[in-house]
Amino acid sequence: MSVGAPPLSASTLSVELRERLVPIFGADIAIEQLALLEDEHRLLEVAAAAGVRVPMPCGYLGEIVGRPAFVSERVSGETIGRRIVQRPELADARAVLPAQMAEELAKIHAIPAERVPFLGGVGAHDVLGRLTNEVDHLEDAHPAIELGLAWARGRAPERNETVVLHGDLRVGNLAVTATGLGHVLDWEFGHRGDPAEDVAWPLVRAWRFGVDQLRLGGIGDVEPYLERYNALTGRHITLASLDYWEIVGNLKWAIGALTQSRRHLSGQQRSVELAVLGRLAAEMEFELLHLLERAA
């Protein structure tokens, strides 16, 4: 946006448009792995064209008051994980969500990679390399995480198929209505990689929001979800592969929580939420060790 142009903000949109559109702002600070907002907007356009249920992107705006921004369709629905797994009025939605999540993942994983060439392509070894690098940037040592990384390195699948991944598809990043999945949100962690990485991510215990016995996001069993995904894609992802990527998922979120707390501690972004997250990483470490014990 050129200097001196009038700032485009929600207030310059007509009242009618303001009800239907919402501005999406990028982070004002770079987080490793976070796709540039312009790329995120492009990924949303490509995903929409592929029939994925996304809030329709309506144009990348460039920089607005120091932060990148784009305009998106405003969508409704419940996004708070704890409510989605608990509220009685969402029981019907919970019954159909597992199959719908499989369907959206199948569509996302069919997006032609050449349409989003800016997405980095990574297999298990690359994911683990990036995580190791992040751990090395924390000052103190985390032996539980090291044990998980060592386990995962020793069993990393060879890179076979690399597809476009959402990177963060789970309960909490979906707009859920009374009838089921409305829209898939939060595309900032889109990347390329092993499809099982995406399929296993919503199994991670932190995303079950307290309903631990339902391994798929506190809403359902894994088997029907996986069967639906495999039937739609013709892939043969196994439960063993999901077990592997669930452990990697716990590693990702444990390290992510520690890394985020460092943003508070370094003064990059002072926040009580980020501060406390540093202590909650122990939850993911405990789950990681629990899964390692079971895998042994």
Place this chain on the structure above:
Amino acid sequence: MQDRPDAAELAQAVREFIETEVLPGIDDPRLRFRTLVAANGLGILEREIALGAPLVRREVGSLARLLGHADPLPDDPGELRRRAVDLNRELAQRIRAGDTPEGALAHLVATVADKLRIASPRYLERYR
């Protein structure tokens, strides 16, 4: 020596104030969430003041046994903490080098459970 309230009692007083007087007046869901997080942070602090010292001692003792160090544990709390940092680094380096000591998993399960006794005791109960 400071007069009462002691550190734990003071943290508890602030947490109770947030929970009983501040929270009920907050409608904005984002601010409400952050306020709950803040109260939770004070709860962690209360538990750390009450339970922290013996748990660090237990961790250092277990690390020393695991890594085969025979030297006595320091009495000074600051020194004990530094020993914990050093030994955790040594354990992490050995695991990274492919030389994981026998019993590492059991040690880590017990140690992380101790961390949760302070950071998130209700989470720990979910594994019972």
